[in-house]
């Protein structure tokens with residue numbers, strides 16, 4: 001099941017909303033991305049990458065958090081891998097290779113997720129009420 005996550009930094013006011021997880025429609029989603037890669041939406045790199053997957057499509061795909069060290073910003077996007085080899089994602093703004101942050105959720109709940117802007121500790125933005133936004 002996919003879920004939405006809102007976080008904030010109490011020190012500088014940075015806010016970030018993420019959509020995480022695999023969702024019930026993983027198969028459909030993975031297939032959609034696969035098609036997009038084939039037609040070049042992810043560039044030549046994407047075409048070469050998807051050529052490694054067979055037509056029956058072993059493309060692992062889940063939404064995770066990425067960090068751009070240059071923009072000092074977070075985003076949530078699809079992490080894609082074929083047979084354990086990850087497709088490198090780049091920042092849409094500055095082209096810096098993005099750093100996948102696989103443990104974002106657990107880091108957040110452990111209080112060890114740091115704000116990309118100021119290094120403060122990120123917190124769940126729910127004022128104590130747990131809410132789940134299902135995106136699938």
Ligand SMILES: [Zn+2]
Nearest residue numbers: 009012115118
């Ligand atoms: Zn901050």
Ligand SMILES: [Zn+2]
Nearest residue numbers: 068071091094
């Ligand atoms: Zn960037």
